Amino acid sequence: MTLPQLFAHIDGIEAVLVLDKDGTSILKLPTPEIVDQLDLQTIIPSAQTLQDQSQRTNLKKLKTVVTYWSARQIITYNVPPLVFIIAADTTVNTGALLNLYTDFQTIAAENFTNKS
Template sequence: VVDRLNLQAIVPSAQTLQEQSSRMHLKKLKTVVTYWATRQIITYNVPPLAFIIAANTNVNTGALINLYSDLQKVAIEDLFNKS
């Protein structure tokens, strides 16, 4: 299904996200929320990975931000299992 999605239509370019986060002074935050058309784009900075999730604006933003701790656990477990 993901292969058939037109990601360029869903997710703005990294440049756009970068410019928006710079303007909003959110660079140091672990989670960045930007709005684009009818979607909210949440970027989770979990070094060395970055997760980007696009959701409709009617999805609870707070719940999506809370995913950060879950993604952190997943990333840590995954990296730990690979080492």
């Protein structure tokens, strides 16, 4: 599955933001304007804080964080070396969104990691 296919696969996904390990956005779908309008980058510090706190308390590394914000579900997927953030309508099945983690692992491995 490719990132653009997500919009057809699960109805109600509004935007996808892909960040590198430094928090720099490398891809905004469906358009940069829509992602910027949703202001998804404002939740990045919160997601990073959760990740840091879970490691400090000797919990396993967080793979996903689900939040509800401004009548939307915001799901953050930690797929090293990338972070995927999805904004979806609150009517979308959260379990279906969480199941996208394995798709993101595949996408990251095929498209965004350096192949030697």
